[in-house]
Amino acid sequence: MTVVQIITTREQLKQRMARKSSVSSVEPAVRSILDEVKQFKDAALLDLTERFDGVQLQTLRVSEQEIEDAYQEVSSTLLQALRDAKGRIQLFHEQQKEESWRIEPEEGVYLGQQVRPLSSAGIYIPGGKASYPSTVLMNALPAKIAGVKRLVLTTPPQPDGTVNAAVLVAADLCGVDEIYKVGGAQAIAALAYGTETIRPVHKITGPGNAYVACAKKLVFGHVSIDMIAGPSEVCIWADGQSNITFVAADLLAQAEHDEDAMACCLVPSLKYANALSEEVYRQLELMERKEIAEKSIQANGWIAVVEIEDETIEIINELAPEHLEILTADPESRLDDIEHAGAIFLGAFSPEALGDYMAGPNHTLPTSGTAKFSSPLGVYDFVKKTSIIRYSEEALGHVSEQIIELAKTERLQGHAQAIRVRAGEESR
Amino acid sequence: MTVVQIITTREQLKQRMARKSSVSSVEPAVRSILDEVKQFKDAALLDLTERFDGVQLQTLRVSEQEIEDAYQEVSSTLLQALRDAKGRIQLFHEQQKEESWRIEPEEGVYLGQQVRPLSSAGIYIPGGKASYPSTVLMNALPAKIAGVKRLVLTTPPQPDGTVNAAVLVAADLCGVDEIYKVGGAQAIAALAYGTETIRPVHKITGPGNAYVACAKKLVFGHVSIDMIAGPSEVCIWADGQSNITFVAADLLAQAEHDEDAMACCLVPSLKYANALSEEVYRQLELMERKEIAEKSIQANGWIAVVEIEDETIEIINELAPEHLEILTADPESRLDDIEHAGAIFLGAFSPEALGDYMAGPNHTLPTSGTAKFSSPLGVYDFVKKTSIIRYSEEALGHVSEQIIELAKTERLQGHAQAIRVRAGEESR
Structure with a gap:
């Protein structure tokens, strides 16, 4: 009764490690949305919002009153959780601030590097049925710590024309300057090219569906973007002693994101693999998002039996997972050998869910093996440098x-x- | 007898400041080259090199012997100049190195940011009639300072099947690990996807023609790239006292790059503008690359008369020039007000040519106004970060x-x- 594929050969493993490249069939549609917004600006945004979100808006911008109302709507527990998360995210990201510097390597020669915040940035927050206040914090706080003066947020309106209260409160807590009710490729177009209401920004960050990802890729160069995010991933490295309940729970937490999410585990024995697979099955039955998690586990979940530790390290480096959890007895022992991962979670009490919300480091991480050349979203994404040269x-x-x-x-x-x-x- | 357009109104200026967006008509051709290399690998590279460079190569890789021979070919003066430039570029870029860090914000909580070099990177160096050893230094040294283990360089072969000796020597001085004779979009394809001979890399940097730029944009996401470079630009801020000979020489040095290069100047009076225009005309007549410089000046050169200093600053920030030279009496006085520029050259004895070769800061800079959100190429382009999270x-x-x-x-x-x-x- 196993639902997770157990892999015991390197050939099988190689096949499972290859991420599907998402063929972007949406590009023609996205191009036409971009053109529409370039040409008809606000009118296009209102029209596209009616078409895609089923909402007839009068105004695109979220009002002060709506933000005030949002505070009334969220529970004090949630408000406190958002504040706590904000504090911890700030603490970590403050460390990323870079100072300008100057040197005088010889008489009459001054060289320097000026670090300046981007003057504007736009954050895209997905909406629809779900709401992601944590993503607001993770995008807005690095921008504000960098010193971005004009920080804009766009998110699709809910069916009743409002924006989710938790998202509004999170945005307000972070000091987001302007919030607009617009989603999809049209939001990216507005942020890149501007409309009567929405002035353009210099950089666009934040997750989104295939349309949003494609739009970001198309406007790249005209503005800066953070990254093209693929499906979320976790790779868990367990030894024979790792708590099976924890490992299974973490695999399923990853799998519940969406059907394309990838949850995998490297274990030292077939015995452990079987026990883990059974536990995954047991916990899966109890999940509210069982249907999504089950599809994800079936399509993209796997447990690989790798007896030799050096091979485990090799596989991790080849995979370059977005999230790596090390639940071995001494999780730091091989840390220096891990070359590629978005974020590394050490030990039994550092689950990915901790990092998603509370730990402090950013939860926007490179996916699909791009950790080989990309970094977590950070304050460094919202600054740019200018060289200074003065010779006598x-x-x-x-x-x-x-x-x-x-x-x-x-x-x-x-x-x-x-x-x-x-x-x-x-x-x- | 003026060849440089003199602008006296803001309306005219606005028009001149808008850079032409390069419509990429080469995309279908580039896509088919990428596909060809993906499918036929080395065979495609050899075939395309014969087609585009007119050279039938036996081997793609430059041999040790060819590198040794190159040292015999370059003059000792040039070798010394390359060594001096290397030392100065290293000195500046060493300052950009980032350390990993860890914090313990509370008991039982460890957070960190690991900074690691990319394990591989590829540099594209244009070839054909010209050779750019300085560009080799500017791309290879930051990569090597970052700690990139495998640094690959590709450049199109000369008609006789060799690579320019200065380029080879520069690459060798920087410790480039592999050099291949392949140019154009096919080189970018090889670096991104790999062939039998050329293993793929994680990041591709370096300038190139429309084909190269388009190929880089298309492989972006699969690998990392530095930037999509547009035509080179200089903006010179002169006051009534700025040495007209210097200003004219610097405008023309910019204009000689190619016909699309943009050289412009902000001056305080029509009188100065007229004198400058005449001097540009005078010096132009003496140039070896007169034809190119003249076309560039006529198409993209301008002198704007701006009497009010605050307006000058405003124009510079709107333009966000790749190179900004400030030749005013006190060039540092308004430095803090300049928000957007790739590199700023202060004073009469810091011409752009100094920065192109010798000053130390990188000469790969954001063009076309992208200084609003992009930085000079640097050591930070060849590292990536991983977050570390450990909670008790x-x-x-x-x-x-x-x-x-x-x-x-x-x-x-x-x-x-x-x-x-x-x-x-x-x-x-």
């Missing part, structure tokens, strides 16, 4: 000949000339 | 209720359950 006449003199030599090599005699005129040569 | 049982207990509250709000009861089982609730 004498200092320039010390390097003039070398510059001229290099410029000649690259056949850029005008560059050489810009140096020569400063040495008094060939000026008028 | 007791520490998790302190936040369990809040996590459960937030999970319930987001209708992720499986997440709540992952916390509950750790509190001994509902375990078996």
Whole structure:
């Protein structure tokens, strides 16, 4: 009665590790939405919102009154949880702040790197049936800590034309400056190109469905984006002693996200694998989101039996999972050998759910193996750098000949000339 | 006899400031090249190199012998210039190194950020008639300082099947690990997807023509890329006292890059503008690359008369130029007000040519106004971060209720359950 595939050979494993690449069949539709918003601006947003969200809006912007009302709607327990989460997320992200610096490597030479916040950024928060106040915190707080002056949030309206109260409260707690009721590719278009109501921003972050992801990819270059997120993933490394109840619960917590979510586990023995699989099955029966979790586990869940620890490390590095939980007896022992992961959760009492909400580090993490070259969302995503160069006449003199030599090599005699005129040569 | 357009109204200025967006008509061709390389790998590379570069290669990889020979080919002056440039670029970029960190914000809670180099990266260096050893230094050194273990360089072969000696020497000086003779979109495809000879890399950087830029945009997401570079730009801020010879030389140094390059200047009076325009014309006549520079100046060059300093600052920030030269009497006085620029060159003896080759900061800079949200290429482009989370049982207990509250709000009861089982609730 096992529902999780148990893998015992490297050939099988290799097949399961290959993530499906999402073929973007939505691109033509997304292109036409982008064009529509570019051309008809607010009118297009209202029209598309009616078409896709079934809501006729009068105004796109969420009013002060709506935000005030939202505070009345959320429980004091939730408000406190949001405040606590905010504090812990702030504490971690404050560490990521970068200072501008200057050096004087020799007399008459000043070089520097100025770090400045982006002047504006936009956050996309999915809506519809679900609400993600935690995602608001995880996107808005790094931006505000970076010093972004104008922080905009867009989210699709609920069927009654309102925005989820928890989302509004979370946004307000973070100091989000403008909130708009618009979702999908049209929201990304508005943030990138601007409309009468929504001024464009310089960077767009936040998760979304295939339309949102495709729109972000298409506007990339015109504005900056965070990443193209794929399905969420967890890889759990268990040893023979890891608490099976915990491991199963964590696999299922991942699987409940959506049917494409990937939950996998590396275990040391077939015996453990079988016991874990049974426990997954047992807990699955008790889940409210059983249907989604079951589909996810069946399609993308697996337990691989890997007896040799070095092989386990190798597999993890090849997988480069978004979330890695290490539930072995000494979870730090091989930490330095793990090269690629979005976030690493150490020990039995650091489940992914802790990191999703409360621990402090960002829950926006690189998926689909992109941890090989991408980082968690952070304060560094909301700043940009400018180089500063100042040479005195004498200092320039010390390097003039070398510059001229290099410029000649690259056949850029005008560059050489810009140096020569400063040495008094060939000026008028 | 003025060749540079002089602008005196804000309406004219607004028009000139709008960069042409490069409509990518090459996309279908690039897509088919990517597909060809994905399918036929090395065979496709050899075939495409014959087709586009007119060279029949036996092997793609540059041999040790070819690198040794290159050292014989370059002059000792050039070799010394490359070594000096390398030292200065290293000195600046060493400052950009980031350390991993850990904090213990409360008992039983460890949070951290691990900074690790990308394990591989690929640099694209344009070839053909020109050679860009400086670009090799500017891309390879940050990667090596970051700690990239496998650094690959690709560049199109010259008509005789060799690679420019200065490029080879520069690559070798930087410790580039593999060099391949392949250019264009096919090089980007090889770096992204791999062939029998060229293993894929995790990040691709470096400039290139429309095909290369388009290929980089298409492989983005599968691998990381640095940026989509547009035409190079300089904006010079002159006051009435700025040395006209210097300003004109710097405008022309920019203009000689290519016909699309943009050279502009903000000046305080029509009198200065006229004198500058005349000087540009005078120096233009003396240029080896007169034809290119003239076309660039005519198409994209302008001098704007802006009497009020605050307006000058406003224009600069709107333009967000790749290179900003401030040649005013006190170039630092308004530095803090400049929000957007790739690199800022201060004073009469810090021409862009200094930064292109020798000053130390990177010459790969955000173009087309993307300085509003992008940074110079740096060591930070070749590292990625992993978050570390470790909570003790007791520490998790302190936040369990809040996590459960937030999970319930987001209708992720499986997440709540992952916390509950750790509190001994509902375990078996």
